[in-house]
Amino acid sequence: MHQVPLHNLHEEKAxxxxxxxxxxxxxxxxxxxxxxxxxxxxxxFDVSHMGRILLxxxxxxxxxxxxxxxxxxxxxxxxxxxxxxxxxKGFIIDDLIVLKLSKFKFIIVVNAAxxxxxxxxxxxxANSYKITIHDITFQTCxxxxxxxxxxxxxxxxxxxxxxxxxxxxxTTLNLESQEIIISRTGYTGEDGxxxxxxxxxxxxxxxxxxxxxxxxxxxxxxxSRDTLRIEAGLPLYGNEIDEKTTPxxxxxxxxxxxxxxxxxxxxxRRNLLPEKLVCGLVLEKDIPRAGFExxxxxxxxxxxxxxxxxxxxxxxxxxxxxxxxxxxxxxGMLFVQVRNSSRPSYVVKPxxxxxxxxxxxxxxxxx
Amino acid sequence: MKYKKYxxxxxxxxxxxxEWAKVSGHNARIGISDYAAKTLNDIVYVTLPKIGQTVKxxxxxxxxxxxxxxxxxxxPFSGKVIQLNQQLESHPExxxxxxxxxxxxxxxxxxxxxxxxxxxxxxEEYIKHxxxxxxx
Numbered sequence: 001m002h003q004v005p006l007h008n009l010h011e012e013k014a015x016x017x018x019x020x021x022x023x024x025x026x027x028x029x030x031x032x033x034x035x036x037x038x039x040x041x042x043x044x045f046d047v048s049h050m051g052r053i054l055l056x057x058x059x060x061x062x063x064x065x066x067x068x069x070x071x072x073x074x075x076x077x078x079x080x081x082x083x084x085x086x087x088x089k090g091f092i093i094d095d096l097i098v099l100k101l102s103k104f105k106f107i108i109v110v111n112a113a114x115x116x117x118x119x120x121x122x123x124x125x126a127n128s129y130k131i132t133i134h135d136i137t138f139q140t141c142x143x144x145x146x147x148x149x150x151x152x153x154x155x156x157x158x159x160x161x162x163x164x165x166x167x168x169x170x171t172t173l174n175l176e177s178q179e180i181i182i183s184r185t186g187y188t189g190e191d192g193x194x195x196x197x198x199x200x201x202x203x204x205x206x207x208x209x210x211x212x213x214x215x216x217x218x219x220x221x222x223x224s225r226d227t228l229r230i231e232a233g234l235p236l237y238g239n240e241i242d243e244k245t246t247p248x249x250x251x252x253x254x255x256x257x258x259x260x261x262x263x264x265x266x267x268x269r270r271n272l273l274p275e276k277l278v279c280g281l282v283l284e285k286d287i288p289r290a291g292f293e294x295x296x297x298x299x300x301x302x303x304x305x306x307x308x309x310x311x312x313x314x315x316x317x318x319x320x321x322x323x324x325x326x327x328x329x330x331x332g333m334l335f336v337q338v339r340n341s342s343r344p345s346y347v348v349k350p351x352x353x354x355x356x357x358x359x360x361x362x363x364x365x366x367x
Numbered sequence: 368m369k370y371k372k373y374x375x376x377x378x379x380x381x382x383x384x385x386e387w388a389k390v391s392g393h394n395a396r397i398g399i400s401d402y403a404a405k406t407l408n409d410i411v412y413v414t415l416p417k418i419g420q421t422v423k424x425x426x427x428x429x430x431x432x433x434x435x436x437x438x439x440x441x442x443p444f445s446g447k448v449i450q451l452n453q454q455l456e457s458h459p460e461x462x463x464x465x466x467x468x469x470x471x472x473x474x475x476x477x478x479x480x481x482x483x484x485x486x487x488x489x490x491e492e493y494i495k496h497x498x499x500x501x502x503x
Contacts, residue, residue: 015408030463031434032409223408223435287412287432310411310434 051115086264146192189232233350
């Protein structure tokens with residue numbers, strides 16, 4: 001079992017759980033409290049378990065153009081973006097965030113459970129390219145500070161330092177002569193930051209950053225990280241995505257650049273219409289859980305729940321489900337088999353919350 | 368009594384599945400332990416049997432749903448359900464706030480108290496059970 005560098009600090013306060021081979025905080029006080037802190041103010045998560053792969057060298061850009069369907073060339077330096085690696089059948093190996101530091105230097109942030117598989121794939125594809133690949137997961141910490149007040153509060157406690165101004169922007173900052181990489185990204189639907197802090201020579205800088213930010217942002221565990229990402233409609237590898245999932249099932253065709261060559265392109269071309277689509281379901285009663293069957297009005301099986309939880313904002317059960325594509329239209333009615341009962345649910349397009357009140361696109365309150 | 372950060376109330380009988388029973392006269396009030404409440408965290412729904420229903424010792428009599436998961440409630444005793452905690456319908460979080468007092472679940476009229484009480488744990492035995500299952 002792996003531990004994150006600040007393990008001892010978390011273990012004192014949090015209920016721990018195991019996830020992807022790591023022992024991690026599940027919650028500190030309450031999943032609902034932590035969830036609401038992020039929606040209404042700010043929360044801090046230790047996400048050091050996420051895989052971090054450093055890619056350097058003169059062919060870095062061309063290499064990523066080959067393994068990712070998105071156009072990497074048009075992204076500016078010091079910008080982050082979401083993408084996925086495909087196998088030659090067009091199925092998703094992993095979804096990821098890329099930090100483009102320059103044409104010659106990238107950090108790829110991948111799912112903890114997939115890191116070894118991803119490294120195998122990357123190394124296999126890297127043969128003819130002039131690049132170096134380093135797994136820097138255990139040499140760094142990674143924190144996410146999320147919520148409408150996260151930027152303002154982080155900048156206050158870190159003494160007005162250089163924060164990224166727009167979503168997906170990246171800045172660097174020197175603290176105790178360590179270079180910290182900060183991107184305006186996250187996995188909660190809210191505005192926020194993710195920071196990568198070197199800890200090869202000790203955890204004191206990372207511990208200082210955590211302690212300072214946690215004075216103003218609520219410490220949050222994996223429990224609320226999951227409820228927040230479900231409420232925002234964000235997919236999770238292992239739930240919505242597996243190695244039989246194409247980007248079309250997730251509604252991500254907009255992230256594919258058909259004008260270039262990339263691994264999986266030919267297979268995707270032949271496979272444009274998915275059988276199933278991911279949609280959102282809202283239940284009036286009971287909480288849907290992963291694996292529950294979804295039926296139509298006539299009682300025929302049309303799909304299954306991939307992630308389900310109680311939504312602290314809607315105060316109802318919500319789910320992401322994979323259903324036959326003609327049932328995924330918002331406004332439709334489907335039935336979730338919750339143990340012995342069939343519970344009516346209506347189909348929505350996530351996010352589940354009112355986007356004028358919550359999430360990074362919310363209408364900013366005038367002071 | 369306390370085991371780590373969990374309150375264990377002394378005058379109760381416990382199941383290995385973390386329910387408690389408080390016997391007074393011919394009746395027992397039933398709930399879940401502070402350990403169960405803290406582990407489940409954020410309880411959002413409770414399903415209980417109906418008044419008048421007969422339940423058996425260690426039989427599943429309901430479910431408690433938290434944000435993370437659903438878990439089953441096992442009856443510490445056999446008997447007939449005579450009262451339910453109506454407050455839980457609108458305030459299931461009472462179980463988290465006060466698992467031994469305001470967050471009680473139901474009351475049963477006991478049918479086999481003498482034979483069944485030996486199958487349950489005292490507070491000291493329950494603490495040993497928590498220790499032996501290496502609960503943090």
